[in-house]
Amino acid sequence: MKKKNTGGMLMTVLMYIFLYAPIIIMIVFSFNDSKSRTIWAGFTLRWYQELFRDDLIMSSLQTTIAVSVLASLISAVVGTYAAIGLFNMKKNWRKPLLTVNNIPVVNADIITGVSLALLFVSAGRLMGFELGFGTLLLAHISFDIPYVILSVMPKLYQLDQNLFEAAQDLGCTWFQTINKVIIPGIMPGIVNGLLIAFTMSLDDFVISYFTAGSSVQTLSMTIYAMTRRRISPKINAISTLIFAVVLLLLLVVNAREARQHKLELKKENTLKGAA
Amino acid sequence: MNEAPTLARDRGGVLSRWQRQAFAWPYMFWMAIFVVVPIALIAVYAFTNAQHQFTIDNFAGMTDYAGVFGRSLWLAFVATVVCLLLGYPVALAISRTDPKTQRILLMLIMLPMWINFLLRTYAWMSILENTGLLNRLFNAIGLISLVNRVGAHVSAGYTPIDHFQLINTGGAVVLGMVYNYLPFMILPIESVIVKIDPFVIEAAQDLGADGHTVFRKVILPLSLSGVISGITMVFVPAVSTFVISKLLSSGTVMLLGDLIEMQFTGAAYNPHLGAAISLIMMFIVVLCMSIMNKFGEGEEQAVVM
Numbered sequence: 001m002k003k004k005n006t007g008g009m010l011m012t013v014l015m016y017i018f019l020y021a022p023i024i025i026m027i028v029f030s031f032n033d034s035k036s037r038t039i040w041a042g043f044t045l046r047w048y049q050e051l052f053r054d055d056l057i058m059s060s061l062q063t064t065i066a067v068s069v070l071a072s073l074i075s076a077v078v079g080t081y082a083a084i085g086l087f088n089m090k091k092n093w094r095k096p097l098l099t100v101n102n103i104p105v106v107n108a109d110i111i112t113g114v115s116l117a118l119l120f121v122s123a124g125r126l127m128g129f130e131l132g133f134g135t136l137l138l139a140h141i142s143f144d145i146p147y148v149i150l151s152v153m154p155k156l157y158q159l160d161q162n163l164f165e166a167a168q169d170l171g172c173t174w175f176q177t178i179n180k181v182i183i184p185g186i187m188p189g190i191v192n193g194l195l196i197a198f199t200m201s202l203d204d205f206v207i208s209y210f211t212a213g214s215s216v217q218t219l220s221m222t223i224y225a226m227t228r229r230r231i232s233p234k235i236n237a238i239s240t241l242i243f244a245v246v247l248l249l250l251l252v253v254n255a256r257e258a259r260q261h262k263l264e265l266k267k268e269n270t271l272k273g274a275a
Numbered sequence: 276m277n278e279a280p281t282l283a284r285d286r287g288g289v290l291s292r293w294q295r296q297a298f299a300w301p302y303m304f305w306m307a308i309f310v311v312v313p314i315a316l317i318a319v320y321a322f323t324n325a326q327h328q329f330t331i332d333n334f335a336g337m338t339d340y341a342g343v344f345g346r347s348l349w350l351a352f353v354a355t356v357v358c359l360l361l362g363y364p365v366a367l368a369i370s371r372t373d374p375k376t377q378r379i380l381l382m383l384i385m386l387p388m389w390i391n392f393l394l395r396t397y398a399w400m401s402i403l404e405n406t407g408l409l410n411r412l413f414n415a416i417g418l419i420s421l422v423n424r425v426g427a428h429v430s431a432g433y434t435p436i437d438h439f440q441l442i443n444t445g446g447a448v449v450l451g452m453v454y455n456y457l458p459f460m461i462l463p464i465e466s467v468i469v470k471i472d473p474f475v476i477e478a479a480q481d482l483g484a485d486g487h488t489v490f491r492k493v494i495l496p497l498s499l500s501g502v503i504s505g506i507t508m509v510f511v512p513a514v515s516t517f518v519i520s521k522l523l524s525s526g527t528v529m530l531l532g533d534l535i536e537m538q539f540t541g542a543a544y545n546p547h548l549g550a551a552i553s554l555i556m557m558f559i560v561v562l563c564m565s566i567m568n569k570f571g572e573g574e575e576q577a578v579v580m
Contacts, residue, residue, distance in 0.1 A: 005367070005368055005371060007364070008364045008365070008367055008368030008371075009368050011361070011364050011365055011368065012364075012365045012368045012369060012380075015361060015365045015457070016383060018454070019383075019384070019387055019454075019457070020383075020387070021402075022395065022398035022399055022402060022454070023387060023390065023395070023398065025398060025401065025402065025408065026394070026397075026398045026401075029401070037400075037401035037404075037407075038401055038404070038406060038407055038408050038411060078301065078302055078305070079302070081298040081299070081301070081302070082298065082299045082301070082302030082303075083299075084295070084298045084299075085295065085296050085297060085298030085299025085300065085302070086296075086299045088292055088295040088296045088298070088299075089296050089299065093296075097299070097303065097306075100306050100310055100311065101306065101310075103310050103314070104310060106507075106511070106560070106564065107511075107557065107560065108511055108512065108514070108515030108532075108556060108557075108560055109512070109515065110515045110516075110517065110532050110535055110536070110553075110556075111317070111515070111553050111556060111557055111560075112313075114317070114535060114539055114549065114550070114553050115313030115314055115316060115317050115553070116309065116313050117539060118313060118316040118317060118320060118546065118550065119308075119309070119312055119313040119316055122316065138309065142305070142309035142310065145302065145305070174294075174295075199389065203389070203391060203392070205391070205392070205393055205518065206517075206518070209540075210539065210540075219391075220391055220393060223391060223393045223394060223397075224393055224518070227393060227396075227397045227400070227522055228521075235394065235397055238394065239390060239391075239394040239397075239398070242389075242390055242391065242394070243390055246386065246389040246390065247386065250382060250386065254382070
């Protein structure tokens, strides 16, 4: 097991270069004082200034954040209660329902997008509405909920099943049992599901593209339109900012986890010392 | 055991199993509208024409697009194989590092996934263009003039080139797929290999297996479930993409995704044909997954990021 694996290590290093070279190039050229994407003409910050002055980019950023926050919060609530309900079902009901739940996860994005577009367009014709923020939000909720359920379900199984009865023996109503015993017990799963749903919404392009219509645009859709026109170095500036934000978030989360881990170790040690 | 719930039930506090299930009802209703009906609509659209009459013309005309189907499947297949060949050794190497390094290495694989994939693909455009970074590099090291000199030697009618055609080729599209989906191959394989009990490997070694045999007879079979979820997680998005082909081939390499997208948004607006193609694509996805599940029978490895 501990045998040195030089070939594998070399390949791993090359793979990381392959993974990061385009990103580094993108970052470097976001500071390039020329429209060229390949010739270096000196350092500038003007693409960042233009980025913040670009109304289309700013408004699509707002749309993206609004839809991601709303969709992930709604999905977390609906998905958690749905998971509790599914958990209480007999296997011959739960299994097929979970299969349907998995459809948006495993299906190709383009099919989810196109099928929802068909639904919204047909329903819109009947009820007199058009594609817009509402349909975009509905689409996001429907592909977010499955991720919440997938991350809450295992936590429900991990809960001590006697807890339900214990809580009720101690006088909890079913409502209190759910809110004071079950939900806190599965909280890590809910938070995890919420985060996955949020990143899925933030990152989605294909499903938004088919369901948002022409009146609203998410950031991904704006970026797509920009890449089709192929000119603006502002794209590089957005990428760099997103990369910086993601990197920062990861570092913060990592540092927090490491600190918690240390605290737990300390606690264990003091407990051992006391014993 | 039986007394306790009765006590609570007297206070009206306990829900029957049936009532507890009711928490899922709103979502069942939701799934019916937003998952089942849309897919049924695809089937309805696929088998009707603009006059709402039943027809199979949408499928009959599909033979015109056999080339697109073939190309899509082929490029997605190549991308999946490349991802597997690159991803497996890397996953194996990562799984052999100590836990702290492993954490950092995995984080570094996931980090690019959080950057919008349009931006990641866009980055490749500036690398692969005719006047892009790679071609400028080839020019600077004299590779292009070398090729020209050799070409002139070989045949008299040789027309010198000033760049290699990198972008707008099938190769560029495969590169884009591999770049975007490689993490989907590495992460599930790595997560399975890490869980292999080291004692199993030690036992194999004690029984006289050399490194090669241990890999072939122990590690590889035990990591198969990761390989299978990796393959589906790469193949499904690769066979259905339209963004990668749009950006890296400017429409010269037409894939199934492009064809569907055109029917719903483009000038060739024809949702009935689009639905028929989507239906076939769905069939391909289901087929591919059921074949894969045959291989990975038993273990359900739902690797959700």
